[in-house]
Amino acid sequence: MAYIIFLAALARVCSYPTVLHHHSFAYIDRPRALLRLLLRAGGPALTHVFLCPIMSTKFASAYGVEPKACILSNSAFVEPDWDFQTLTGPLTIGLLSNLTKEKGLHTFLELVRSARIQGLGMKAILAGPIAGEADRKLVEDATRDLRDALEYRGPLYGSSKNTFYRDIDIFVFPTQYSHEAEPTVVFEALSAGNLIIAFDRGCITSQVGTNGLIVPTDSNFVQDSVDYLRQAAGQLTNLRGERRSCIDAYGAVHSSSSAIAKQLFS
Numbered sequence: 001m002a003y004i005i006f007l008a009a010l011a012r013v014c015s016y017p018t019v020l021h022h023h024s025f026a027y028i029d030r031p032r033a034l035l036r037l038l039l040r041a042g043g044p045a046l047t048h049v050f051l052c053p054i055m056s057t058k059f060a061s062a063y064g065v066e067p068k069a070c071i072l073s074n075s076a077f078v079e080p081d082w083d084f085q086t087l088t089g090p091l092t093i094g095l096l097s098n099l100t101k102e103k104g105l106h107t108f109l110e111l112v113r114s115a116r117i118q119g120l121g122m123k124a125i126l127a128g129p130i131a132g133e134a135d136r137k138l139v140e141d142a143t144r145d146l147r148d149a150l151e152y153r154g155p156l157y158g159s160s161k162n163t164f165y166r167d168i169d170i171f172v173f174p175t176q177y178s179h180e181a182e183p184t185v186v187f188e189a190l191s192a193g194n195l196i197i198a199f200d201r202g203c204i205t206s207q208v209g210t211n212g213l214i215v216p217t218d219s220n221f222v223q224d225s226v227d228y229l230r231q232a233a234g235q236l237t238n239l240r241g242e243r244r245s246c247i248d249a250y251g252a253v254h255s256s257s258s259a260i261a262k263q264l265f266s
Helices: 002-013 033-042 053-063 105-117 133-149 158-166 184-191 204-208 221-234 236-241 243-265
Strands: 019-021 047-050 068-071 091-096 122-127 150-152 170-173 195-199 212-215
Touching: 002 033, 033 053, 047 053, 053 068, 053 204, 068 243, 091 105, 091 158, 091 221, 105 122, 105 133, 105 221, 122 133, 122 158, 133 150, 158 184, 170 184, 170 221, 184 195, 184 204, 184 243, 195 204, 195 221, 204 212, 212 221, 221 236, 236 243
Parallel strands: 019 047, 047 068, 091 122, 091 170, 122 150, 170 195, 195 212
Antiparallel strands: none
16 A cells, blocks of 8 residues: 555656546445545545445545546446346355355355245355365355255356356345455346345445345345245246346446446547
8 A cells, every 4th residue: 555655646746647446345434544645645636436336425425535536337347148048947046256254155055044944945056166164164064954955066267157147046145245345246147137135235236226135234134035035936937037128237237337448448
């Protein structure tokens, strides 16, 4: 951070245009003295690029400034996936991430177990790398106990990752990661026509819109999700029939963001 502050001050002295692209909510949710120093070093000419209006508004409130700013969403870099087939079988949920407690692994597995106990017939697919040995053991135990109700596909890339999203109805993302901003995985899920269940963190509320359930961070994620999933299971035919319209809606978001990106980078 000290180096960035030095560069911002030097650019100001030399009258160079300077852009600060924000990718974390950690210093917005908990304002930091070094960031205030960076704002003073860069001065009013410093241009801020935020991921969503929520980020811009919270930043201005946290630091008591009205910065020169623009919005560039990560949706500009995730294209819609038109290659899908209507699913059959039970309601299917999924989580793809770096599989840690912070990124929602423990909560996701608790949700799958709770749904089964409450008699909700559904399938869950888990994907992503597991770095911690304790988390690996947790997944191994869950796949053994839940049998056909839970599938772990490991780290996925390219076409295998696309197939993951096509194979699920609802993407569940109970992230508690302090830096969470505008996660690409949420846009990847929306681009494939998935509904979303996620905690209200960072820009996720603006990402999801009406395409799913946003759970307040102080609410019971597992039970709120089970209730939502029960309703979804009861309307599964209609839910799957609306997948194309969800992709169409995301396509419009992607086009708008792509146009902004082209203007900024031209």
